[in-house]
Amino acid sequence: MTDNVYTSDVTVDSATPSQLAESIRLREERIADNIDELVGRVHPKVLATRAVNRAKSTVIEEESGSVKPEAIALGVGSVLGVAALIVGLSGRGKRG
Template sequence: MSSNVYTSDVTVDTATREQLVESIRLREQRLAANVDELVGRLHPKALAARAADSAKSLIIDESGSPRVERIAAVGGAVLAAAGVIGFLAFRGRRG
C-alpha cells in the first residue's frame, strides 16, 4: 500500500499537518452537503411532489390547458377495466 494518499490537491508525503486538517475539514463539508442533498431528494414530501408534477404534466400541457386526447384515453382505459371487472363478476355469479 502506498504512503502517498491523496486528499484533494495535497498528498500526505508533502503536506503540512495544517494542510491535511484543512483538506479533511473541506472534504467533510462536501460530504455533509451531499448527504443533505440526498436526504432532501428522498424525503417523502419531495418524492410526492415530483410524482404529482409528473402526473400533472401528463394531463396538462405547457400552456396550462388540458390534453383532451390523454384524458379520453385514461377515461377509456378506466371504463374498459370496469367493464372487464363487471363482466367477470357477473360471469362468476352465474357459474
C-alpha cells in the first residue's frame, strides 16, 4: 500500500494520511542511509587506511613503486637534525 510519494511532492494540506506516512518513511530511509555512510567514513579502520594511503603516496612513486628522493632527503635531514639537537643539548648540560 505504498504510494511512492517523495517529500517534495507532498504538502501537509493536500496529502492523505497514507501519503504522509509514506513520505515520512522515505525520509527516514534517506536519513538512515546518510548516517550509515557517515559512520562508514569516520570508522577508525577507514581513517587509518586513508592515512596510510596518504602517507604512502607522499613517500612512494606511484608509477615505479620506488621511494621518492625528496622523501629520502627529508628523512635523512630529520635524523641529522635530531642527532644535532641531542648532541647540542648533551654538551650544554656538561658546561654548567
